Amino acid sequence: MTATAIRDYAVSGRRQGPAVRYGAACLALLGALLLHLSLNSTLPLAEQWALLWGRAPETFEDFQFVYAALPRVVLAVLVGAVMALVGSLLQQVTQNPLLSPMTLGASSGAWLALVCVNIWLPELMANWGAWFAMGGSLLSVTLVLLIAGRNGLGGLPVILAGMATHILMGAIATTLVLLNQYATETLFIWGAGDLTQTDWTWVTWLLPKLSIALVILLIAPRPLTLLRLGDAGAGARGLSTGPIIAVLLLLSLWLVASAITAVGVISFIGLITPNIARASGARTARDELCFSLLLGAVLLLLTDCVAVEASSWFTDLVPSGTAAALVGAPALIWFARRKLSARDQTSLQLPEGAARVGRRVWVSVPVVLAALVLLTLCFKPDAFALVAPWRGFQWPSDLVLSLRWPRLVTAACAGVGMAVAGLILQRLIRNPLASPDILGMSAGATLTLVLYTVFAGGSIHEAGPLLAFAGSAGVLAILLLLGRRTHYAPGIMILVGISLGALIEAIVHFVLAKGSDQAYAILGWLSGSTYRVSDAKALLFAGGTVVLFLLALCTSRWLTLISAGDHIAMARGLDTGRARLALLILACALCALVTAVMGPIAFVGLLAPHVATLMGARKVWPQLWLAPLAGMMLMIFSDWLGWAMLYPKQMPAGTVAAILGGSYFIFLLTRRRLG
Amino acid sequence: MAVRILSRLSVLCVGLLASIQVLAVTVTDARGEHTFDSVPQRVVSVSWAMTENVLELDVKPVGVADIEGYSTWVVRPPIPEGVADVGKRNEPSIEKLAELKPDVIILSNGQEGLVDKLEQIAPVLFFDAFKEDHDNAEAARGIYLELARLFDKEALAEEKLAAMDAEFERLKGKLHAHFGETLPDVTGVRFFNEAVALVYGANSMSQAALAKLGIEPAMTVSESQWGFVQRKITELSKIRDGVLLYFKPAPGVEKLFGSPLWQAMPVARAGRVAPVESTWSYGGALSVRYLAQAQTEALLTIKPQ
Numbered sequence: 001m002t003a004t005a006i007r008d009y010a011v012s013g014r015r016q017g018p019a020v021r022y023g024a025a026c027l028a029l030l031g032a033l034l035l036h037l038s039l040n041s042t043l044p045l046a047e048q049w050a051l052l053w054g055r056a057p058e059t060f061e062d063f064q065f066v067y068a069a070l071p072r073v074v075l076a077v078l079v080g081a082v083m084a085l086v087g088s089l090l091q092q093v094t095q096n097p098l099l100s101p102m103t104l105g106a107s108s109g110a111w112l113a114l115v116c117v118n119i120w121l122p123e124l125m126a127n128w129g130a131w132f133a134m135g136g137s138l139l140s141v142t143l144v145l146l147i148a149g150r151n152g153l154g155g156l157p158v159i160l161a162g163m164a165t166h167i168l169m170g171a172i173a174t175t176l177v178l179l180n181q182y183a184t185e186t187l188f189i190w191g192a193g194d195l196t197q198t199d200w201t202w203v204t205w206l207l208p209k210l211s212i213a214l215v216i217l218l219i220a221p222r223p224l225t226l227l228r229l230g231d232a233g234a235g236a237r238g239l240s241t242g243p244i245i246a247v248l249l250l251l252s253l254w255l256v257a258s259a260i261t262a263v264g265v266i267s268f269i270g271l272i273t274p275n276i277a278r279a280s281g282a283r284t285a286r287d288e289l290c291f292s293l294l295l296g297a298v299l300l301l302l303t304d305c306v307a308v309e310a311s312s313w314f315t316d317l318v319p320s321g322t323a324a325a326l327v328g329a330p331a332l333i334w335f336a337r338r339k340l341s342a343r344d345q346t347s348l349q350l351p352e353g354a355a356r357v358g359r360r361v362w363v364s365v366p367v368v369l370a371a372l373v374l375l376t377l378c379f380k381p382d383a384f385a386l387v388a389p390w391r392g393f394q395w396p397s398d399l400v401l402s403l404r405w406p407r408l409v410t411a412a413c414a415g416v417g418m419a420v421a422g423l424i425l426q427r428l429i430r431n432p433l434a435s436p437d438i439l440g441m442s443a444g445a446t447l448t449l450v451l452y453t454v455f456a457g458g459s460i461h462e463a464g465p466l467l468a469f470a471g472s473a474g475v476l477a478i479l480l481l482l483g484r485r486t487h488y489a490p491g492i493m494i495l496v497g498i499s500l501g502a503l504i505e506a507i508v509h510f511v512l513a514k515g516s517d518q519a520y521a522i523l524g525w526l527s528g529s530t531y532r533v534s535d536a537k538a539l540l541f542a543g544g545t546v547v548l549f550l551l552a553l554c555t556s557r558w559l560t561l562i563s564a565g566d567h568i569a570m571a572r573g574l575d576t577g578r579a580r581l582a583l584l585i586l587a588c589a590l591c592a593l594v595t596a597v598m599g600p601i602a603f604v605g606l607l608a609p610h611v612a613t614l615m616g617a618r619k620v621w622p623q624l625w626l627a628p629l630a631g632m633m634l635m636i637f638s639d640w641l642g643w644a645m646l647y648p649k650q651m652p653a654g655t656v657a658a659i660l661g662g663s664y665f666i667f668l669l670t671r672r673r674l675g
Numbered sequence: 676m677a678v679r680i681l682s683r684l685s686v687l688c689v690g691l692l693a694s695i696q697v698l699a700v701t702v703t704d705a706r707g708e709h710t711f712d713s714v715p716q717r718v719v720s721v722s723w724a725m726t727e728n729v730l731e732l733d734v735k736p737v738g739v740a741d742i743e744g745y746s747t748w749v750v751r752p753p754i755p756e757g758v759a760d761v762g763k764r765n766e767p768s769i770e771k772l773a774e775l776k777p778d779v780i781i782l783s784n785g786q787e788g789l790v791d792k793l794e795q796i797a798p799v800l801f802f803d804a805f806k807e808d809h810d811n812a813e814a815a816r817g818i819y820l821e822l823a824r825l826f827d828k829e830a831l832a833e834e835k836l837a838a839m840d841a842e843f844e845r846l847k848g849k850l851h852a853h854f855g856e857t858l859p860d861v862t863g864v865r866f867f868n869e870a871v872a873l874v875y876g877a878n879s880m881s882q883a884a885l886a887k888l889g890i891e892p893a894m895t896v897s898e899s900q901w902g903f904v905q906r907k908i909t910e911l912s913k914i915r916d917g918v919l920l921y922f923k924p925a926p927g928v929e930k931l932f933g934s935p936l937w938q939a940m941p942v943a944r945a946g947r948v949a950p951v952e953s954t955w956s957y958g959g960a961l962s963v964r965y966l967a968q969a970q971t972e973a974l975l976t977i978k979p980q
Contacts, residue, residue: 057939060940060941062939063935063936063939064909064912064936064939066935066936067934067936067939068907068909122926126927126930178763179763182744182747186867189871190868194870194871196870196871197870198869198908198909198931198934199869199934199935199936201869201930317871399773399795400770402795403773403795520765520785521785524766529766531766531792532766532788532789534791534792647762648760648761648768648771649768650762650763650766652766
């Protein structure tokens, strides 16, 4: 029942054909069922058997078995099987082993919808909550698919679009949760993903909606087999793949949305199971679908056993989703070691701007920057009025100045740091969508800081930069270990990012579900605030950023050569391996520094280098100057907006930047598709 | 001559010192002792529990954090008109705070990180009101008295605490009149959804209120910072002869109560479940009174055995 056991089945499956493989999986399912029931019910097996065959429940233990233990086990089997089936379907349709409901952003849409309903229409929550969650989920996945487009489905674009949507919607939801503390408290268990049941309602709600899975099992194998031949091959056999893909995607969307609505965010099952199925020898399309279905049920049952056991150890309940992420994230990375790689080279082209940087840009950028700095320093939100806007500005007093400059410096340096880190990664991986927040470098630092708060009980604001460095360095080590063999392919790096991101989310939701105020402190920190930065810290941060920026300037030749291609770089005498390593370390250091001081900052690293390109900085040297300036402007503006908009309440700069940047990014992607 | 002048001077000095001693007040918070030369007049409270304490001392603060949230969740005692809002509790606006020119800023749990920033503006008192390893209700009483010393309102504080104790006795009398000699064991919960509830343990304000009424908990749960732990609803079956109180708002509770599993719970079969009117359970010393009143009201709806 452990990973080794599964691998044993895999080995035997390869040797002795599908019959043995299915037999073993069925045995595993039976074992998992019995284990799950024995953990969830105190009744002896004979009693359980009698109750199953119709004995009327009498004692509370009987009722507990019939109305809590049984529905939970059934729900685990259903949800696990469906998630895995959909994962397998998505991966086969797109030929992309990294695709799953999770990476399509299905859960973030549902989460955002539920948060909104709970805050603004709480009276609808009891009866209509499920439908809102489903609507949100459908909307977000549709958005991701639209962004990625037909051609993006096979490779990284769809995954990056999913991550972007996920971060954007998560940022909006976090802002709402922070501004409306307690109103969303009852949601957090759903957010953490829990299978605990007290009756058969959810099973009876879910069962008819999942019957579509049978349709998929019946009609999908043939087109999927043909799809493996590629679009051209399928076309030659008289099959137009477009409509079939559309129908299959719609059906799987429906399944995923229903499952998420019922149990909340349980990640990883849909992503890992099909990969395990393939690794254990499932070859044909039908085989992979069926075997994934079976394995998914086993895996979720076992994961849920872990959750149940852990709940009896901790003082608080451990939700199933948290257990799934704790088991799933390392398992995914372990699998990635050998098996996974997306079709890496299908990179996504964003709209391009001018061919070179005009003089107007060099003049206007510093002017705009200076204007933003003045705005931040001189604006007085409570004196501002639309009829007399000039009253909102006055020269800052010494006290006001002493309060505002550390924020200004911090925001500016965070913008520079993330922009440079993003630029390095994009040049290194040759993918315009690479950025430290998506590749998991920020996530590593974040994870260590969150873990420190949760388990050591300290305040997350006090946890030092050393811990953040340790986290980023840990991720770097994983990236290096995994990446050496694959030449730092983006697939692996993004996978690490996704895994860590989901892990952090699960832990945060676990803490939130505990319902203590600590959770809000963590959420506040996760949204990237400049509020608590002291004078000394701001100066140190500025110093560190300048040093790292200068180092980055020194590497501009490497970056130019590497982005031209490894062959050219080597022909010019560059040790590409060593240069890549140095550049990765530099990006990691920038990321860890920013995260330690301000918390994770999303989208700036992705967008700033691109904005620089739009302004004409196609070569490395001008981009190395313009991208940090763009990042600086975005962060300063975000910090100011978050501070002034709801004064005296404030919204963290990181969230504002994520919402601004995310919207702009989605706008860019859509423009690319339309153009 | 010189000796006489010196001795007179020294007498003067002693006199001056003594008079300062009379005006100055030393209070102890989580970080140690702080001396104030005079009673602070302009008070800002960034924590809801401390806002409650300050208001219960009949001191009108010049600014408090998150008035909207306080009025939604804490409710009692109401914040009077004319008190400025300084923003959210985790990140109050320092500039707004500075404009109020406070003599003292009061913080509590979760706001350790604000101390350094806010000390730029005014002296800061930080109280660690909720902790796993102390008795939250006792600590709340201590903090209330400490603040009373700061504002020179000790007589009022003693009076209010005595009135609260008298109220406990009155409620206790009502309960005994209803239940007879022995009161039932009671545990309070907050339903999260149909499957999970927060169970209040010994270190919670609501169970402390029950203890003041001479009521034991019906279910033991481990200590925690805020006094509650999260439990599956099925674990409430451990309550065999006690009473279960649940705090409103409780979304989806009708659905839960309709389920066969719930109806099989010993406590539900015995009909010993009652709702408690929405009451803030993480407040200051005097909030225990509201909790005792609301829970007594709820208990009086339970039939005695």
